[in-house]
Amino acid sequence: MNDDVLTFGIEEEFFVVDRDGRLSQTGDAVVDAADEEEGELQQELTRSQAESATGICTTHDEAEHQLTTLRAELARSAARRDCRLLPSGCAPLSETALPAITPNPRYERMAEHFGATARTSHTCGCHVHIAIPDRETGIRVINHIRPFLPALLTVTANSAICDGYDTGYASWRYQQWNRWPSAGSPPLFASLDHYDGIVDAWLRAGAILDRAMVYWDVRLSEKQPTVEFRFADVAATPGEAVLLGVLIRGLVGTILASEGRPADLSNEVLRAQIWRASREGVSGRCPHFRTGDLAPASDVLDDVVTFAAGALEEIGDLDFVRDGYARLVAEGSGADRQRARFEKRRRAEDVVDLLAGRPGFRRSPAG
Numbered sequence: 001m002n003d004d005v006l007t008f009g010i011e012e013e014f015f016v017v018d019r020d021g022r023l024s025q026t027g028d029a030v031v032d033a034a035d036e037e038e039g040e041l042q043q044e045l046t047r048s049q050a051e052s053a054t055g056i057c058t059t060h061d062e063a064e065h066q067l068t069t070l071r072a073e074l075a076r077s078a079a080r081r082d083c084r085l086l087p088s089g090c091a092p093l094s095e096t097a098l099p100a101i102t103p104n105p106r107y108e109r110m111a112e113h114f115g116a117t118a119r120t121s122h123t124c125g126c127h128v129h130i131a132i133p134d135r136e137t138g139i140r141v142i143n144h145i146r147p148f149l150p151a152l153l154t155v156t157a158n159s160a161i162c163d164g165y166d167t168g169y170a171s172w173r174y175q176q177w178n179r180w181p182s183a184g185s186p187p188l189f190a191s192l193d194h195y196d197g198i199v200d201a202w203l204r205a206g207a208i209l210d211r212a213m214v215y216w217d218v219r220l221s222e223k224q225p226t227v228e229f230r231f232a233d234v235a236a237t238p239g240e241a242v243l244l245g246v247l248i249r250g251l252v253g254t255i256l257a258s259e260g261r262p263a264d265l266s267n268e269v270l271r272a273q274i275w276r277a278s279r280e281g282v283s284g285r286c287p288h289f290r291t292g293d294l295a296p297a298s299d300v301l302d303d304v305v306t307f308a309a310g311a312l313e314e315i316g317d318l319d320f321v322r323d324g325y326a327r328l329v330a331e332g333s334g335a336d337r338q339r340a341r342f343e344k345r346r347r348a349e350d351v352v353d354l355l356a357g358r359p360g361f362r363r364s365p366a367g
Contacts, residue, residue, distance in 0.1 A: 005315050006253055007131045009226075010063055010245050011053040012071070012234050013044055013124035015086040016078055021093050021352035023048040024083045025100050034077035039070045045107050046099035046122060050074050050085070056131075060246045060320045067238035075356075084356040089159025089173030089233030090123055092338070092348040106210075113209060117180060123173040124234040126156055128245045129226035130252045138220045138227045139189050143262035144255040145248075146270055147289040149185060149217055149231060150277035151300045155244045156235040157281040158334030164348045170281025170335035173233045174274070181207040183215040185270045188262065195220065217274070227252070231274070236334030236355060243324035246317040247304065253311030265292075282333045298329040 016027040025047040034041050042051040052070035057063040075085040086092075098119045101111045111118045132138045157170035169175060178184050182202055189195045202208045211222045217231035229248055235241035273287040277297070280286065286297035289304065305312070305321055312318040332340070334355075341354045 005058055006249050006256075007056045007058055008063070008245055008249050009054045009056055009129040009224075010067060010241055011051060011127040011129070012067065012087070012241060013049055013051045013126075014071075014074065014234060015088060015091055015124055016048055016050055016083050017086045017091075017093075017352060017356065018083055021084075021086075021349050021356075023091055023093075023095055023099055024078075024081070026078075026081050026083055028102050030074060030077045030081060030083065030085075033080070034073045037069065037073070039066045041070065041074065043102050043104065045102060045110065045118065047102050048091075048099040048122070049124065050078075060242050060317055063245060064238050064242045067241055071238060084352075086352060086356040087158070087234050087236055088124065088161075088334075088338070088351070088355055089157075089171060090162035090167075090176060092161045092164070092351040094164040094348075110209060110213075113206070114180075121176050121179050123159070123176050125173065125177070125230060126232040126234045126241050126244065128229040128232070128248050129221060129224060130229070130249055132225060132227050134225075135220055136192050137256070139192050139195055140262075141227050141252055141255055142186055142218045142220075143188055145218060145251055146186065146188065147263050147265055148251055148304060149270070150273045150287050151289060151297065151304050152229075152244065152248065153231055153274060153277045154280075154282040154286060154297045154301065154333065155247065155328065156232045156240050156334065157278070158233040158236050158240075158338065160281075160335040160338045161342050161348055161351045166339060166342060169279050170284070170333065171233050171278040174231065174278040177215070180213075180215050182213055184217065185267055185274055186216040186218050187267045188265065233334070236337065239324060240328070240334065243321065243328065246312070246315075247308065247321055250308035250312035250315065250317060250321065251304070253315065254308045257311065281335050282328060283336050301325060301329070 016024045018024045027050045028043045031041050031050045040053045044051050054066040078085050159173040162172050221228040277286045282297045285294040286300045288295050338351050341350050
């Protein structure tokens with residue numbers, strides 16, 4: 001492996017639910033009582049959630065080991081409170097009350113300022129960080145990777161069932177999350193100043209309270225020297241999360257090794273393309289990153305892998321990605337599995353049991 005390999009990290013958000021699958025208010029306590037042997041565990045906006053973050057990773061095996069370990073520790077901590085850890089982009093069961101906000105000054109300020117948006121955009125995502133040498137390079141990555149976002153969204157789509165019914169979307173979370181004023185697909189930036197100018201205008205308008213609330217699908221991280229990808233649902237399994245992470249890393253590596261201008265893709269068109277991908281997921285059709293025409297999402301993903309194959313092979317990820325992609329297409333995404341389980345008895349509780357009811361987490365990307 002090249003010594004200059006791009007490092008990466010993955011963050012995952014989870015729901016904490018009780019034995020009946022209802023949202024628990026113990027997520028902050030679950031995090032506080034868990035042991036961190038590697039990576040990091042964090043509280044989230046609501047007390048019904050918990051978050052994990054790997055350390056800096058160089059290989060897919062390292063990332064998968066850390067994600068599996070972190071999930072298992074959170075699950076053990078939840079079990080001690082008669083609760084379960086639920087990897088789903090949206091809560092499958094309907095709730096009778098809004099989730100409680102974690103007692104943290106920043107979170108409480110967000111809840112007061114944004115009202116129902118903060119309390120009802122209740123979703124769990126997967127965030128992938130890719131190391132970059134500087135912010136200007138980050139802008140270049142964002143501009144060039146925009147056309148790939150619809151296909152990438154299908155990899156971990158995992159929120160078909162929400163509030164007790166089939167939403168008709170593979171990633172209903174993506175629709176819910178986009179109610180935040182700073183969320184959605186990033187525009188084509190003319191420069192780093194263009195990026196910072198938009199963020200500064202949001203701050204002046206009160207549309208965000210701080211720069212950490214920049215919620216574009218891809219953004220410059222304010223805490224690490226990384227580009228952060230924030231569009232994805234939390235994956236049903238660690239393997240699927242790593243599949244997404246290393247595929248993004250391969251695309252970034254390909255972009256950095258190439259020259260040329262980014263595609264002239266308007267944000268209005270990109271938003272519509274991502275909507276289509278969130279609607280149908282990996283088992284449906286998706287706009288192609290080159291033409292914008294609809295094609296089977298499996299074919300589009302195959303072309304994404306081919307596009308990034310050189311960088312993936314150099315890093316040592318190509319076989320992992322090809323195997324994971326093949327299983328994903330053959331067995332479906334988390335959303336496909338949610339929907340199949342729900343259709344058997346029309347019970348959202350069965351979806352909770354599918355994702356959180358078994359001890360441990362399988363390593364296969366297909367789950």
